Amino acid sequence: MKGFIIDLDGTVYRGSQAIEGAAEAIAELNRSGRRVVFLSNRGNMSRAMCRRKLAGMGIDAAERDIVLSSTVAAMFLIRHYPGQKVWTLGDQGLRDELASMRVMLASRPEAADWLLITLHETLTYKELNQAFRAVRHGARIMATNADKSFPGDDGESIDVAAMIHAITATTGASVEHVIGKPSALMAELALETLDLPAEDCLIVGDSLESDIRLGKQAGIRTALVLTGSVSRREAEASSFKPDYILDSLADLPKIVSQEEARRMKE
Amino acid sequence: MKGFIIDLDGTVYRGSQAIEGAAEAIAELNRSGRRVVFLSNRGNMSRAMCRRKLAGMGIDAAERDIVLSSTVAAMFLIRHYPGQKVWTLGDQGLRDELASMRVMLASRPEAADWLLITLHETLTYKELNQAFRAVRHGARIMATNADKSFPGDDGESIDVAAMIHAITATTGASVEHVIGKPSALMAELALETLDLPAEDCLIVGDSLESDIRLGKQAGIRTALVLTGSVSRREAEASSFKPDYILDSLADLPKIVSQEEARRMKE
Numbered sequence: 001m002k003g004f005i006i007d008l009d010g011t012v013y014r015g016s017q018a019i020e021g022a023a024e025a026i027a028e029l030n031r032s033g034r035r036v037v038f039l040s041n042r043g044n045m046s047r048a049m050c051r052r053k054l055a056g057m058g059i060d061a062a063e064r065d066i067v068l069s070s071t072v073a074a075m076f077l078i079r080h081y082p083g084q085k086v087w088t089l090g091d092q093g094l095r096d097e098l099a100s101m102r103v104m105l106a107s108r109p110e111a112a113d114w115l116l117i118t119l120h121e122t123l124t125y126k127e128l129n130q131a132f133r134a135v136r137h138g139a140r141i142m143a144t145n146a147d148k149s150f151p152g153d154d155g156e157s158i159d160v161a162a163m164i165h166a167i168t169a170t171t172g173a174s175v176e177h178v179i180g181k182p183s184a185l186m187a188e189l190a191l192e193t194l195d196l197p198a199e200d201c202l203i204v205g206d207s208l209e210s211d212i213r214l215g216k217q218a219g220i221r222t223a224l225v226l227t228g229s230v231s232r233r234e235a236e237a238s239s240f241k242p243d244y245i246l247d248s249l250a251d252l253p254k255i256v257s258q259e260e261a262r263r264m265k266e
Numbered sequence: 267m268k269g270f271i272i273d274l275d276g277t278v279y280r281g282s283q284a285i286e287g288a289a290e291a292i293a294e295l296n297r298s299g300r301r302v303v304f305l306s307n308r309g310n311m312s313r314a315m316c317r318r319k320l321a322g323m324g325i326d327a328a329e330r331d332i333v334l335s336s337t338v339a340a341m342f343l344i345r346h347y348p349g350q351k352v353w354t355l356g357d358q359g360l361r362d363e364l365a366s367m368r369v370m371l372a373s374r375p376e377a378a379d380w381l382l383i384t385l386h387e388t389l390t391y392k393e394l395n396q397a398f399r400a401v402r403h404g405a406r407i408m409a410t411n412a413d414k415s416f417p418g419d420d421g422e423s424i425d426v427a428a429m430i431h432a433i434t435a436t437t438g439a440s441v442e443h444v445i446g447k448p449s450a451l452m453a454e455l456a457l458e459t460l461d462l463p464a465e466d467c468l469i470v471g472d473s474l475e476s477d478i479r480l481g482k483q484a485g486i487r488t489a490l491v492l493t494g495s496v497s498r499r500e501a502e503a504s505s506f507k508p509d510y511i512l513d514s515l516a517d518l519p520k521i522v523s524q525e526e527a528r529r530m531k532e
Contacts, residue, residue, distance in 0.1 A: 125389040125424075132415070132424035148436040149398070158391075158398035162432035169431035170414040170424050 001256055003194035004029055007205030008040040010228030011249055015153030018057040019227050021250025026059055028253045036065065039190045041180035041210060043069040043118030043144025045093035046100060067189050069144035069180035070097040073116060076179060077103050085111060087139060089131035089163055090118030109134035118144040119160045128166060135171040145180030151228060181210035187218035204252060206230060212240040225249055267522055269460035270295055273471030274306040276494030277515055281419030284323040285493050287516025292325055294519045302331065305456045307446035307476060309335040309384030309410025311359035312366060333455050335410035335446035336363040339382060342445060343369050351377060353405060355397035355429055356384030375400035384410040385426045394432060401437040411446030417494060447476035453484035470518060472496060478506040491515055
């Protein structure tokens with residue numbers, strides 16, 4: 001195992017709180033010369049914001065080693081719909097990330113080719129109405145992810161699926177692209193960033209449906225951490241059975257050493 | 267025709283603007299001794315607020331002659347679920363209406379038996395999340411109406427269906443009761459308020475799906491006004507074909523006189 005693709009929410013931190021031992025585990029991987037990339041379905045922040053958040057928890061990460069669904073959405077737009085104008089329904093972080101990658105933002109909803117939806121923790125009715133009007137005027141719909149909830153500071157919290165369905169139910173339109181995990185677009189950019197083949201990597205996350213499923217589909221080995229909303233029993237019963245189940249990210253270096261010892265013996 | 271059931275949005279006013287001739291038409295009906303009740307799917311205002319809005323347009327209406335979906339929701343809760351506690355996702359007007367009819371409001375989302383959803387023009391993420399948590403903790407879902415859009419001051423605007431689907435899509439729960447037109451609950455309270463049999467009444471509104479359909483189902487004659495989003499051609503092609511089509515509410519007294527003259531001749 002040379003490269004590690006590590007999820008953030010529920011794996012490295014929960015809300016604003018780092019998960020115990022996570023920072024140390026990541027530092028140990030770095031010290032041993034292994035490559036680490038952070039891969040998150042969060043679309044309402046930019047890599048710059050994410051790097052600052054990790055730094056505040058004592059985790060040292062370069063912006064280029066952070067891949068968010070906002071990052072991948074921006075790349076996808078540039079690659080497949082160059083010159084098209086985007087209206088966003090989501091927090092400022094998404095617009096920052098789009099701007100940092102020179103995606104064109106529409107000046108008003110009616111002028112947009114795309115509505116890009118992400119989690120919007122500062123949502124207002126006015127913004128919901130502007131997104132509605134963008135789609136009524138012909139904007140197509142893309143979402144950074146389609147998660148229903150995420151572990152917030154004070155409990156499970158409503159996620160981007162709320163904003164998506166508010167718009168699709170009232171306009172009759174459908175979402176054409178969902179960028180986040182388990183989409184192959186996320187795996188591609190993570191492996192490209194690591195510059196390693198899938199078989200040399202391990203993906204670590206707390207979600208069977210997004211992290212483990214992504215690994216299975218992309219041929220990357222998988223480790224589930226139990227610091228999210230999935231229990232060991234659910235994991236063992238799932239059709240996306242992970243290769244490893246860890247109590248938390250703190251156990252990752254131990255697994256890596258054991259695996260190495262096993263290989264040496266072979 | 268002794269009693270008139272008149273819709274508000276798109277029929278009497280659009281946004282904060284009265285429709286031309288509406289106030290005069292209503293005054294004429296009143297002068298001729300006919301009974302008028304206003305019947306609206308609006309659930310984010312109380313009757314007190316609605317009476318003030320109408321008064322500001324020169325339309326004199328008693329609170330008891332106004333029936334909103336918030337009014338009917340409150341009566342429905344009292345009658346069928348007495349003592350049960352309600353959490354709301356919607357503007358303050360809904361809570362005012364519930365309080366005026368002594369419906370018990372839950373002190374926190376987790377304590378609610380019902381989540382009652384209506385249009386929320388002052389929506390925040392926090393309130394969306396509280397509604398989500400109410401349902402995750404077992405609250406059942408009721409909605410004042412399920413309209414997708416309404417004619418706002420500056421154009422067609424996103425309506426309560428957005429708030430409903432934000433919650434149902436993220437919780438997996440379903441809406442058990444939709445109170446507004448074309449539900450029979452609305453027709454019942456309107457006729458009860460008029461104290462007249464259905465065959466002596468006319469319902470006037472701008473929506474085929476809610477006003478005209480309600481009339482057809484309740485055995486009330488129907489008049490469509492073209493001041494909403496429906497054209498004459500759409501009305502004539504619809505399976506809910508109205509008995510009368512009026513350019514606007516201003517033409518109502520003329521229709522009433524013609525109808526009277528025709529009856530006198532018979």
